[in-house]
Amino acid sequence: MAKEITDWVESPITKRMMVMQDLNENTGVTKMDISTGYFTNELPMNYTKNGEAGIKEYESSMPDSIKRLRFDDGESIWYPSTLQTTREVIFPSGDTYENVSWHFAKLKDNKEIDPKTIVDCKTYLEAAKLVNGHSLSAKF
Numbered sequence: 001m002a003k004e005i006t007d008w009v010e011s012p013i014t015k016r017m018m019v020m021q022d023l024n025e026n027t028g029v030t031k032m033d034i035s036t037g038y039f040t041n042e043l044p045m046n047y048t049k050n051g052e053a054g055i056k057e058y059e060s061s062m063p064d065s066i067k068r069l070r071f072d073d074g075e076s077i078w079y080p081s082t083l084q085t086t087r088e089v090i091f092p093s094g095d096t097y098e099n100v101s102w103h104f105a106k107l108k109d110n111k112e113i114d115p116k117t118i119v120d121c122k123t124y125l126e127a128a129k130l131v132n133g134h135s136l137s138a139k140f
Helices: 053-059 124-128
Strands: 019-024 028-033 038-041 077-080 088-093 101-106 119-121
Touching: 088 124, 101 124, 119 124
Parallel strands: none
Antiparallel strands: 019 028, 028 038, 038 077, 088 101, 101 119
C-alpha cells in the first residue's frame, strides 16, 4: 500500500510548485509535474542513489522518441508521460524537453492512432482535458 506524501514540490523544469508526490514501497518517491507532463520515480531514475544501470534497463524498451525528451535534474531522470485509454491517447513529440509538444488523438479499432483526429496542444494538461471522461476541472 502506498503512503501518501502531501507536500507539493518545485518543478525542476519550470520552477513552479506543480509537482505531486507519492511514496510507493516498490519505486520510492514518485513525482508527477502537472505543469509539464513529466514524471520520475526514485527507483530506478534517481541515479545518485541507485546508479545508472537501472536507468539503462528502464530505457531498454522505451521508444527513442521518449528517450530523447528526457530531462536530467542533476539527481534523477524525468520522462514525458504518455496516457492511453481504450479509445484515446496523449503523447509528446519534439527533439528535447525544451521544445516538447503535446498531442491528443483517437485510436482506431486496431489501437493505432487515427491521424485525422490528432489535436496539437500547448500543454500536457490541455491535452489531458480532451480525454473522454476526464475530471480535471473542479465544479463545486
